Each structure stands twice: as structure tokens, then as C-alpha cells.
Amino acid sequence: MTTELITGIRELTTQAGESDSAGAGLPAGPGRRTDAALLVEHGRIVWLGPAAEAPVADTRTDVGGRAVLPGWVDTHTHLIFAGDRAAEFEARMAGQRYAAGGINTTVAATRAATQEQLVAGAARLRREAEAQGTTFLETKTGYGLDLASEERSARAAASVADVVTFLGAHLVPAGMDRRAYLDLVTGPMLAAVAPHADYIDAFCEVGAFDVEESREVLLAGRAAGLGVRVHGNQLGFSGGVRLAVELGAASVDHCNHLEERDIEALAGSATVATLLPACDLSTREPFPPARRLLVAGARIALATNCNPGTSYTTSMPFCVATAVLQMGLTIEEAVWAATRGAAAAIGREHGADAVGSLRVGGWADLQVLDAPSVAHLAYRPGVPLTAAVWRRGVRSRRGGGLDASGGPDA
Ligand code: NIG
Secondary structure (H helix, E strand, C coil): CCCEEEEEEEEEECCCCHHHCCCCCCCCCCCEEEEEEEEEECCEEEEEEEHHHCCCCCEEEEEEEEEEEECEEECCECCCCCCCCHHHHHHHHCCCCCCHHHHHHHHHHHHHCCHHHHHHHHHHHHHHHHCCCEEEEEEECCCCCCHHHHHHHHHHHHHHCCEEEEEEECCCCCCCCHHHHHHHHHHHHHHHHHHHCCEEEEEECCCCECHHHHHHHHHHHHHCCCEEEEEECCCCCCCHHHHHHHCCCCEEEECCCCCHHHHHHHHCCCCEEEECHHHHHHHCCCCCCHHHHHHHCCCEEECCCEECCCECCCCHHHHHHHHHHCCCCCHHHHHHHCCHHHHHHCCCCCCCCCCCCCCCCCECCEEEECCCCCCHHHHCCCCCCEEEEEECCEEEECCCCCCCCCCCCC
């Protein structure tokens, strides 16, 4: 294995805090540094510091004055599906409100698809995400909703994603008795899926599952060894947020409709509020009160929620730009929420398998922007700025601006 020096970094965002030993000669704290370099070996960063002090390496990649930051950590996707729901989207844009029942359309298409089709579709979306800087990705079951379909969805998910969530409690499938379905999800279906999954989730919402039902599902998942996450307060005051905090969930996702007591509960907990701005645009729901969450002391993450119903995008840059331009986050808050904040939401903030930050000893999961600064992510919205991506030390995205002559616009 050779060492690779990545140098010529105009602006380096490490997201490494004081306790993370960001690198030799660099001040502590998550802020941006100038004229930095980093050395990669065996997939990990083994040195990080001022470019002028960089060690000799076997190979050297000069990023030409561009900005480098951790790869995006996308903690909320639903990639295991077939078909699309463009007609439903069009109707929504003409004024129809989103309702949970649309999930049944995707369930029918997913059950009819072959395993190869499900895996190929999810792998295509993962590649699409990685081309936009995503280096760590969660995905879910939830469009199978019978034992065999959920089990194979979990296997498909495990073949394409870094973390798998069991979302049998997405909807009671059409034609099924509610109590019988809950018994299935918490019994045989859980037993079949758990070996392939890391987390359990429930869609705690009007039209899906109420608080009591969600608690039953989540506790069963926890008893089977899974971590807990919740879809909460997307379409109304569902109680999902406070349930997530009560159960010590890693994350509660959506959070569009929050009462003061929800915000207080989140602020006093380790549960991360994962915000999904692309979904909010596509469903025309009000954005979550991101500023109020931050002021109260709650932690937030940003994710795409890629799915065919409410958010058919894999673009973390789009989510970051929207969070800045429409939700009132600063650039640094949005980039943090999509990297280090997201790592907290998926239980990967600390330790040898930490993601979402660049630190000595950590994975070399990073992206180069065809821009001198992360500010350009929102300053130049909609422009494809991903110049290169390294995942576990391997450069997966070539071309783009990095291999062209000249540097980014100053
Ligand atoms: O996160 N909210 C629940 N699940 C998805 C949407 C699923 C669908 O409509 O297909 C979401 O938005």
C-alpha cells in the first residue's frame, strides 16, 4: 500500500473537535483552515497539517487551490423500491396534499420487482449520491411490508448501504388487519430482518402508526438488538419526537411540526433532529424550525430522504444549499449538519469507525469541491461542484474540475 499526499487545499474543513486531535500543527476546533495537506495510507488519514510541513509520500495529488471537506453522511434514504410516483408528484404540485397512503403504490411495484432489479436500482442511486460527495449512506426497508419482501429488501439494503434500518412499520399494507400486522412486524418479520439490520424505525404519523403502536414496534426492535430511530412530526404534531427522546433514539427525522415542548425535549437529549429539506419542498410542508432547535441547544443533521414518494433526490449539496437559503442556517451550520451532525445521528461520531470528520486515524472519506470555499455550496446553488471524492482512501470520482487545467474561481 502506498501513501498519498493530498495537497494544494485552499480551505480544509475538518469538523474535528478539540478532543479529536485534528492534526499536527492545526489549531483545535471544527473551523476552516487554509493551505493544508493530508496524508492517506490504508484508507485512513495518517497525517494532517500545514502544506509547508507535509511529509514525503509515494504519490501526490494537488487539488489546485480547491476546498476539501468530509464526504457527506446521508442518514435517511429509502433506496429499496421499484417504480416511480411522478404522477403523484405532479398532482401535489397542482395542489394535492401528501398523505402516507401513497406508499402502497410503491409497495405494489417493489413486490413485483426481482431482487436483481431492486439491488441494481439502489446501487445506481448510491453511485449517483457518491458522485455528489456522499461517502456514507443509510437506507431502509419499508416498501415490502410482508415478511418475504421485507427480508429481501433488508438483504438488498445491506448490499448497497453502510447502515440498514428496518422500517416494517412504514404503513399497514392495504387489506391487512392492523393488529395482525403489528404482530407480524414485532414477531416473525423482525426475526427475519434483524440479522441484516442495524436500526429499527417507525413512521409515527396520522395515517401510519400512532405513538403506542410505534413504541411497541421500537421496543421490540431494541429487544432484538437494533438501535432506534423514528419518523416523527412530518405532517402534524404526531408525538413522534417525544417518543424518540423517551426511547433514547439516535435520531428523529422530519420534525416539521414542533411544539415548544418537543424542542425542549430534543435540547435536553442526545437524540439528533434530522431535517429533510428536499422532502419539505416536494411535499410543500413548512420547513422545520432549524434556528429554534439550534438556539435551544438541540443537535441537527441534514439528509436527502431519497425515496420515490416525497423526495426523489440523492443530492446532499442540494439539501445543504436549501438549508442555507431557505431554512436560515449559516454555511458552517449546514455543512456541519450534513457531516458531523449526521454522524451523530447514525451513531458514528466517535471511535475507529467514525465518519463525517477528517482527523488523524480516521477514514479518508472526503470530497473536493470545484470551488475555493464551502460557501460556494449555497452561493452557487444547483451548480455541480463535486470535483473528486475519496472513500476509505480510494478516489472514486475522477474527472470534473480537478483533472482540468486551472484552479477554481477565486
Ligand atoms: O420519509 N415519511 C415516510 N416515509 C417517506 C415517504 C414514503 C413515501 O411516500 O413513499 C418519507 O417521506
